[in-house]
Amino acid sequence: MDILKFLTAGSVDDGKSTLIGRLLYDTGSVLADQLEAIQKSSRKNEDGTVDLAILTDGLKAEREQGITIDVAYKYFQTEKRKFIIADTPGHIQYTRNMVTGASNADLSIILIDARKGVIEQTIRHTYLVSLLALEHVVVCVNKMDMVDYSEEVFDRIHAEYHALAVKLGIHEVTFIPVSALHGDNIVNDSVNMPWYKGKNLLDHLETVPVRELDTLLPARMAVQWVVRPQTDELHDYRGYAGRILSGALKLGDTIKVFPSGMKSTISKIETFDGEHAIAEDGKSITLHLADEIDISRGDMIGEIERPPIVSNEIEADICWMDTRELDTSATYFIQHQSKVTRCKIREILYKVNINTLEKVNADSFGLNDIGRVEIKTADELAFDPYDKNKRNGGAIIIDSRTNVTVGALMLRAAL
């Protein structure tokens, strides 16, 4: 059994919370005391049934306003998979929250109201999903009950969305007609839409392959910590601890340390449970090298054949996440894997109107703005272009005055 992390993009009006509530409820993931607490709550559907949307609202302000402000994580499990849902708000003022949720997701569910079709919000959500390079997109055309479960309506939205996906370079999209309110095609196949021959949502989520290609990507491991017991019996012990971001490292492999460029050979791959001949992406390990070379936290270990880009002048897409505007004269911190260094966002190349996808000139970036910038860093970073290897292509910008995370970067190329 493995884990699928997915994101739900949409607003309360599209029935997003109801959809998640339905998934949890119909898979038996809501327990009696939680249901009792919900039933006690004053919010009900028009017909008096329990409002499943309440299952996803966590904070007082959210319950009061009936909206999702922040990313909420929900967990459920079937016999086939463990699921982690990042439930993110859909309105434009919460774009940064959606970017945050999408950064850790393998798949995104895009909700479209069958009555409205592809709207501005759909374009925005799809753009963000393409920007963050999610592996899979599932379009749930919801509220099919409100359009008489019409195949024609579904087909029209299908065609409309397909054109958008192609334009944004999204290759794999699955379309499912659903009614979250009544449970059609969520966990159970719909009896109202016999014309739909595909899988229901849960079936699809249980079987879609995830992270299969990460092992084939170039090997990368950021050094997080150097294990040095310095005891009498382990006097010379020196292990480099980190997580394999992508690819695989094997015993005897010749590797390079970036940015220094020094070479060595892997002499031991170790975990608490023993020694290993190979370690694949996702695994946290401790590495031993044949040569005594200078390596510390912040360094990147990678394969020689397919090295990362090493540069201190970088072009990147940025999502600005702070109410204080981006300042091209200020010095920020940039954190890429275990490396933190100072940087300047020295030029704004363009801003994207995320509702129309137009590129526009801009002098400044405010909260939720997205576009392309040029960055100069104090120390060199060893990264991969985000679209080629997102496990080593993302970084964050930290305000050096407040220490708050103010931007998300998708690194693209060296200048």
Place this chain on the structure above:
Amino acid sequence: MDYLDQLEAEAIAILREVAGQFEKPALLFSGGKDSITLVRLAEKAFRPGKFPFPLVHVDTGHNFPEVIEFRDRLAKQIGERLIVANVQDAIDSGKVIEQKGKDASRNALQTVSLLEVIEQNKFDACIGGARRDEEKARAKERIFSVRDEFGQWDPKRQRPELWNTFNGRINKGENVRVFPISNWTELDVWNYIKREKIEIPSIYYSHNREVIERNGVWMAAHEFLNMDADDTVYTKSVRFRTVGDMTCTAAVESVKTDIDDIILEISQSKISERGARMDDKVSEAAMEDRKKGGYF
């Protein structure tokens, strides 16, 4: 990768980030299954080296003796430093006042001792075993959760947390609570304990115990509960699903003494884990309010 391997690798990476980013971290250890799991994960992250942090226990003085004994034995066995902050000290010095009446509990008083031990030791990061599936306010908390000088959590001012990049930079006086097993569920923890053959305190397994009924649940019969003539003492076969202070942790009736049976019982249970916690039942936002006040 198997889901437990994936969760384990993520937690190890988070623990190593704490070691790499902070000057004086600590691991909050309660003697419960979640913090015992954290100790195993720390061994996986740092052995054969020492932990780059001590274990810290905030002891209400009303803990189960089995758990205290277990705590001391484990600390000795792994050879790591244990710091105990006593709520009794805070009561004796008048910093907090003990609650009165039948529902009195020292659970809420822990926060004061926790903040005090953080301040005295100048801890800049406290690792805790909280999970997002436990409670709806916890579902929204970050893995690196910044708290102000008063330990307060401000849900509206949380930092965005992207990819596996954790921003641990803080201003003077602030500290960070770190939750490496955020993405684990109760069942994941039990399955991991089983797989790793981790020892946990005996009270997690069924045993005969004298209990009384309080607010519809079974509580261990003990002087800490302010018992009186109205309380009838029964002897029942019970186990504890979550282990906190005796005054706020209810027992569940069970005859299961084997971990496989307990896992099965939990997966079929119709009540959530914290359904046995009196401290969450106070109001719909009980946890959110306590977190804002510095609770972990």
